[in-house]
Amino acid sequence: MIEDSPSTAEPLLKLHxxxxxxxxxxxxxxxxxDLPAGQVTALVGDNGAGKSVLTKCIAxxxxxxxxxxxxxxxxxxxxxxxxxxxxxxxxxxQDLALADNLDIVQNMFLGRERLRNGLLNEDDxxxxxxxxxxxxxxxxxxxxxxxxxxxxxxxxxSVAVAKAVMWNSKLVMLDExxxxxxxxxxxxxxxxxxxxxxxxxxxxxxxxxxxxxxxVADRIAVMYLGRLVxxxxxxxxxxxxxxxxxxxxxxxxxxxxxQDKGQHGAS
Amino acid sequence: MARAEAPEDPxxxxxxxxxxxVPPEIVAQSLGxxxxxxxxxxxxxxxxxxxxxxxxxxxxxxxxxISPNNVFLSAGNLVNLFQQSAVFMVLAMGEVFxxxxxxxxxxxxxxxxxxxxxxxxxxxxxxxxxxxxGAILVALLVCAIxxxxxxxxxxRLRLSSLIVTLAGSLILxxxxxxxxxxxxxxxxxxxxGTNPNIRTLYKLMWGTIDPVVSWIGMVLVVIVIGSILWxxxxxxxxxxLVAPPASLTVLKIALIAVVGIVVVAIxxxxxxxxxxxxxxxxxxxxxxxxLAVWMVLTQRTRFGRYVYAIGGNPEAARRAGVxxxxxxxxxxxxxxxxxGIGGLxxxxxxxxMSNNFNGGQxxxxxxxxxxxxxxxxxxxxxxxxxxxxxxxxxxxxxxxxYLLAIDVQWQFIVTGFVLLVAVAIDALSxxxxxxxxAARV
Numbered sequence: 001m002i003e004d005s006p007s008t009a010e011p012l013l014k015l016h017x018x019x020x021x022x023x024x025x026x027x028x029x030x031x032x033x034d035l036p037a038g039q040v041t042a043l044v045g046d047n048g049a050g051k052s053v054l055t056k057c058i059a060x061x062x063x064x065x066x067x068x069x070x071x072x073x074x075x076x077x078x079x080x081x082x083x084x085x086x087x088x089x090x091x092x093x094q095d096l097a098l099a100d101n102l103d104i105v106q107n108m109f110l111g112r113e114r115l116r117n118g119l120l121n122e123d124d125x126x127x128x129x130x131x132x133x134x135x136x137x138x139x140x141x142x143x144x145x146x147x148x149x150x151x152x153x154x155x156x157x158s159v160a161v162a163k164a165v166m167w168n169s170k171l172v173m174l175d176e177x178x179x180x181x182x183x184x185x186x187x188x189x190x191x192x193x194x195x196x197x198x199x200x201x202x203x204x205x206x207x208x209x210x211x212x213x214x215x216v217a218d219r220i221a222v223m224y225l226g227r228l229v230x231x232x233x234x235x236x237x238x239x240x241x242x243x244x245x246x247x248x249x250x251x252x253x254x255x256x257x258x259q260d261k262g263q264h265g266a267s
Numbered sequence: 268m269a270r271a272e273a274p275e276d277p278x279x280x281x282x283x284x285x286x287x288x289v290p291p292e293i294v295a296q297s298l299g300x301x302x303x304x305x306x307x308x309x310x311x312x313x314x315x316x317x318x319x320x321x322x323x324x325x326x327x328x329x330x331x332x333i334s335p336n337n338v339f340l341s342a343g344n345l346v347n348l349f350q351q352s353a354v355f356m357v358l359a360m361g362e363v364f365x366x367x368x369x370x371x372x373x374x375x376x377x378x379x380x381x382x383x384x385x386x387x388x389x390x391x392x393x394x395x396x397x398x399x400x401g402a403i404l405v406a407l408l409v410c411a412i413x414x415x416x417x418x419x420x421x422x423r424l425r426l427s428s429l430i431v432t433l434a435g436s437l438i439l440x441x442x443x444x445x446x447x448x449x450x451x452x453x454x455x456x457x458x459x460g461t462n463p464n465i466r467t468l469y470k471l472m473w474g475t476i477d478p479v480v481s482w483i484g485m486v487l488v489v490i491v492i493g494s495i496l497w498x499x500x501x502x503x504x505x506x507x508l509v510a511p512p513a514s515l516t517v518l519k520i521a522l523i524a525v526v527g528i529v530v531v532a533i534x535x536x537x538x539x540x541x542x543x544x545x546x547x548x549x550x551x552x553x554x555x556x557x558l559a560v561w562m563v564l565t566q567r568t569r570f571g572r573y574v575y576a577i578g579g580n581p582e583a584a585r586r587a588g589v590x591x592x593x594x595x596x597x598x599x600x601x602x603x604x605x606x607g608i609g610g611l612x613x614x615x616x617x618x619x620m621s622n623n624f625n626g627g628q629x630x631x632x633x634x635x636x637x638x639x640x641x642x643x644x645x646x647x648x649x650x651x652x653x654x655x656x657x658x659x660x661x662x663x664x665x666x667x668x669y670l671l672a673i674d675v676q677w678q679f680i681v682t683g684f685v686l687l688v689a690v691a692i693d694a695l696s697x698x699x700x701x702x703x704x705a706a707r708v
Contacts, residue, residue, distance in 0.1 A: 081586075093586075095582070097580065097582060097586045099576045099579030099580040099584065099647070100580065100647070101578065101579035101647035102579055106575075107583075110572070110576055110583065110587040110589075111584075111587030111588040111589055112587075112588075113569050118568070119563070119567045123503060123508055126508055127508065143509060145509060
């Protein structure tokens with residue numbers, strides 16, 4: 001399942017020396033992270049490690065204080081959510097941000113409705129939404145015209161992900177996509193994550209659940225107290241070393257030349 | 268691994284549960300299936316406009332049975348009933364904009380009052396002598412400004428809509444009384460007289476369309492609505508999207524045609540005791556035009572979609588790039604303008620304005636009408652049609668009790684109980700919906 005493809009090409013998004021502080025509190029210290037296309041990068045770490053802050057910096061909700069973003073090798077600025085959306089970065093937050101009273105199509109197109117003669121072009125939107133769901137093989141919903149309130153947790157997550165990839169996005173960031181789901185629904189969402197990767201998207205998945213991480217991730221990046229302590233191919237980790245990195249910031253076990261500030265892995 | 272079959276398995280029960288929440292017209296392929304799906308939804312408490320239609324049937328049956336000479340269902344009284352309900356209908360439609368956001372506007376009663384007084388004062392031939400259209404325009408503009416001010420306070424300063432509009436109601440009551448006192452009318456400018464501008468305002472409620480023209484107009488309206496319905500449904504069928512079965516489309520069009528024929532037939536009965544008074548009153552097309560325009564705005568435009576999204580999940584709307592403050596403020600403006608139209612109709616109904624105008628009571632009836640019609644107080648659920656149907660219920664109770672010569676205190680009590688039932692239905696259906704989806708997670 002997991003190909004150890006040597007990522008020779010430039011990663012889709014490369015973070016270099018990113019720092020962020022809120023007043024006196026330093027949230028991110030000199031973070032270097034690579035997010036290559038066609039791979040699932042799991043971002044793991046304990047509570048307060050800075051995963052969410054880092055995600056929000058990439059999404060443009062927070063602005064970084066130092067450091068640089070490189071998008072397909074070019075330096076870019078991300079000052080607002082609009083900037084990141086223009087690059088093709090979409091984020092699925094943990095609360096999914098779906099309106100329960102609207103149906104699947106309406107939610108997927110919220111904010112980017114298609115119009116014809118000034119009125120909503122429902123037929124067109126319904127067709128496009130159906131196409132996207134079919135491509136992602138989200139086939140379990142009974143009708144894409146049913147209100148989101150009537151969906152199961154896994155289906156809601158699928159709709160949120162489909163909404164994110166609908167816009168020719170190149171990088172999708174998923175915040176704890178399986179946190180609230182049961183075993184079977186979790187499998188459904190992980191399958192969806194694999195399909196995103198197979199379509200050539202870069203996927204960044206924040207997760208607490210190491211089972212999910214080892215099942216789906218091609219690469220793992222570990223954060224500890226605002227630092228990115230290591231990033232490498234998933235095969236370079238085992239559960240023991242991952243937990244040690246998450247809880248202490250280092251590992252006594254042999255992980256290929258990764259120490260403290262993990263300048264290792266892709267590139 | 269169980270991975271391969273995983274996506275199919277978990278949803279079997281979820282999909283089964285979900286059938287309850289799916290509007291029947293989007294899954295049914297035949298009329299029989301549609302009826303079955305509709306019944307399933309009904310049993311699950313997803314009843315749409317059914318309770319209010321049932322309520323209307325009960326009201327008409329009961330009042331017809333007990334009204335003297337069964338006068339309740341007579342042509343004259345039905346037209347009268349519609350005229351009495353029209354103000355509630357229009358104000359309720361305005362309130363739907365606000366209820367969809369999950370807010371409330373308590374000021375629309377006196378907003379309507381101010382609008383009505385401004386228009387009546389401006390056309391008075393003894394003082395300002397404005398043309399009727401200018402007076403109406405300025406009256407609605409004043410209402411729009413009221414909406415802008417209240418909406419801005421609520422959205423920009425994040426004040427509670429309940430309190431802002433409560434204060435607004437008091438302030439506007441005072442403003443209305445000041446405006447009433449202007450000119451030599453000792454506080455009650457009237458619409459009696461032969462001046463054409465005064466006549467036009469008076470006719471908003473009391474003018475009638477010639478019976479022959481009424482028929483022609485009705486046929487044209489049914490043809491236009493019918494062909495739009497048929498055209499859009501058949502296009503969906505051709506492009507392979509889920510569409511209601513053709514028989515259902517035909518049934519809908521037939522229903523509209525029947526309602527149109529019945530309404531015009533009733534209105535064309537001579538309802539005058541002496542002489543002739545027949546034809547569709549102006550107020551019916553006025554209400555229908557407001558309904559049609561606001562329906563298109565809420566159901567078929569981006570603005571309407573955002574209103575529902577804000578009512579359902581403001582955070583989702585914000586992240587989708589919707590400017591919440593602008594949409595919310597616009598809702599308050601549209602609500603106030605609609606209320607202003609209601610005020611014009613009320614002034615016409617009374618043949619003038621006076622300090623008898625009780626805006627505090629009217630706004631409560633308007634909110635009651637919207638909720639009785641099926642609009643949720645919790646935001647995100649409701650339609651313009653609900654305002655019209657709820658307004659008919661309120662007007663029906665008022666009219667029926669009046670015919671029985673029952674005192675006004677009983678009218679308050681009965682209306683209050685009907686409102687309680689409506690709110691209970693709203694809360695219960697909401698609770699069953701949320702507990703249902705919680706169980707499905």
